[in-house]
Amino acid sequence: MNLNEVKKxxxxxxxxxxCLKDFHRTKQRINWYECVWRRLKAFMDSxxxxxxxxxxxxxxxxxxxxxxxxxxxxxxxxDTIGIVNTLSEYCENGQVRKRKIDIIKRxxxxxxxxxxxxxxxxxxxxxxxxxxxxxxxxYLKLFLTYLExxxxxxxxxxxGSVIRYYINYIAPFGQGLKHVSLAMLRNFLLALHKLGxxxxxxxxxxxxxxxxxxxxxxxxxxxxxxxxxxxGIDNANAKGKRDCAIILLASRLGLRASDIRDLKFCxxxxxxxxxxxxxxxxxxxxxxxxxxxxxxxxxxYLKFGRPKSDEPYIFLQNxxxxxxxxxxxxTSLVTKAINNAGIVSNNRKRGPHALRxxxxxxxxxxxxxxxxxxxxLGHKNSETxxxxxxxxxxxxxxxxxxxxxxxxxxYAQKGGFFYE
Numbered sequence: 322m323n324l325n326e327v328k329k330x331x332x333x334x335x336x337x338x339x340c341l342k343d344f345h346r347t348k349q350r351i352n353w354y355e356c357v358w359r360r361l362k363a364f365m366d367s368x369x370x371x372x373x374x375x376x377x378x379x380x381x382x383x384x385x386x387x388x389x390x391x392x393x394x395x396x397x398x399x400d401t402i403g404i405v406n407t408l409s410e411y412c413e414n415g416q417v418r419k420r421k422i423d424i425i426k427r428x429x430x431x432x433x434x435x436x437x438x439x440x441x442x443x444x445x446x447x448x449x450x451x452x453x454x455x456x457x458x459x460y461l462k463l464f465l466t467y468l469e470x471x472x473x474x475x476x477x478x479x480x481g482s483v484i485r486y487y488i489n490y491i492a493p494f495g496q497g498l499k500h501v502s503l504a505m506l507r508n509f510l511l512a513l514h515k516l517g518x519x520x521x522x523x524x525x526x527x528x529x530x531x532x533x534x535x536x537x538x539x540x541x542x543x544x545x546x547x548x549x550x551x552x553g554i555d556n557a558n559a560k561g562k563r564d565c566a567i568i569l570l571a572s573r574l575g576l577r578a579s580d581i582r583d584l585k586f587c588x589x590x591x592x593x594x595x596x597x598x599x600x601x602x603x604x605x606x607x608x609x610x611x612x613x614x615x616x617x618x619x620x621x622y623l624k625f626g627r628p629k630s631d632e633p634y635i636f637l638q639n640x641x642x643x644x645x646x647x648x649x650x651x652t653s654l655v656t657k658a659i660n661n662a663g664i665v666s667n668n669r670k671r672g673p674h675a676l677r678x679x680x681x682x683x684x685x686x687x688x689x690x691x692x693x694x695x696x697x698l699g700h701k702n703s704e705t706x707x708x709x710x711x712x713x714x715x716x717x718x719x720x721x722x723x724x725x726x727x728x729x730x731x732y733a734q735k736g737g738f739f740y741e
Contacts, residue, residue, distance in 0.1 A: 330365075330373055334358045336649070337411040342579075343647040344417075349455045356498055357404040360385075375409035397466035429465060431474050437461045440512050460505040463491070476518050481526040484510075488528070503527050539678035540669035546662075547572050547679055553662035556618075560639050562626035563646075564654045566618040567636060571655065571676040574609050577602060578648040578673040585633045589619070 334355065341351050364381045365373065382405055386398045394402075411417050429437045441457050449457075467487050473479065484506075491502055511524035542550070551568060555561040570576045570584075579601040588598045594611045619635065628637055634645040656671040669675060 330362060333373060333412055334408065336415075337408050337417060339649045339652065340411065340417040341407075343649055347455065349452070349459055352498060353459060354404050354407070357401055358408060361405065361408070373408070373412060375406075375413065378405040378409045381405060395466055395470060397463070397470075429462070431465075431469070432476055433468060433474065433479075434465055436476065436513060436518065437465060437509065440509050443512070456501060457505050457509075460502045461509060463502065464506055464509075476513065479519065479523060480521070481523065484523055484526045500530055503530070539681070540666075540671075540675040541679045541682040542659075542664070542669070542675065543679075544683055546664050547676070549664065550658050550662045554658055556621070559622075559626035559628075562618070562622040563636060563639070564658060566615070566622045567646075567651060567673075568655060568658055568676065569612075569615045569618050571651075571673040572680060573612055573615050575677045575680040576609075577677060578651040581636065581651055581673070582634075582646055582648050584635050586635060587633070589635075591616075 337358075338351055338355065341354060361373075361378070361381050364384055365371075365377060368380075370377055370380075382402055385401065386394065407417055429435065441454065441461070444454060444457060464487060467490055468474065468479075468483075471486075473483055487506075488503065491499055507524045507527040510519070510527065511522065513519045514522040514524065551565065551572070554565045554568065556565045567581055570581050571578070574596070576584075577600070580598060583601055584596075584598065589596055589611065591611075594616065595608055596611055597606065597608045599606045623635070627635075628639075628643040630637055630643050632643070632645055636646040637643045638646055638650060652672045655673045655676065659666065659671045
């Protein structure tokens, strides 16, 4: 599979994941979708299949779980089939239909399932965060499904070999997810041993890794490039007026696509010239000044571009029946605006988050104090904002140390491995 084909498959999965985000699927649930898609890609690579379609998806399903009747499949297998079909649907239609039921029924049955349930309940009683509880539920369900599929239904059947086989099974999931999965499993096995359920401390058979999540460098654009993107929008029509207002909200105020999507009339206080909202990602309330340029663009859209609608949301899709805009729409229009401006991205991302990153970079170049940048971006703490320090080249140059001088005799000496 060459680079272009890999890129195409990546764009396919990213597009499908973006649709799931519009349906407000949790981050953990989307991570599970992406796990299955990575296994699908590994299957395609092993079979030298270069292009994905629904037939390839069916081949993958047959390869992983055989051709059994639906009623004989486990909940995990049924869920995997649904995830593959979701990618096939997006591949064929460019969109995904919202389904009422789109979660794994995480029922923990049997002797081992009962211990998992007790373990998770203990974590809840210890006031572990809901996000961590969801992770325990997801990854321990994966572990239980593996055990059930392979006939290990009693605690007495667990041993080091079973654990090692399971670890090999989850190896294709990616280093980050594998790291979390092993940590959850290690904690559960340790709890079993402390309760006297296992003679051997099986948590010691779960290897520890040195995986550390390293956030990628944010994609940023210069002030000149941002202005070129904005001035390149044709705001003589309704779509252009809407797109201009959206891009200004992302680039001048640093709003995320999800917050622009959810922006309502009640969030804009015209009298106080400010925008107040609860961030969809963090749940934090932020208040930002309604800059003149941004306010005028919103007014221009509301007066001369927005279709007549009773929707409480400010930004709507252009086509009938004029539904509220989605994050996928926002990403698409930002990408198109960057392309139309003739800006060479040079592997930089071209979505609304890149405009948010660009604002942070511009504020850093203006030597804006870190707490103020954190407040503008709505970060929970300044530690998140510090990640942007890596792209502030002007400040990094101030930290450079002069190289110590080297005597000329060093370069004139002879002999030794370096000079041969």
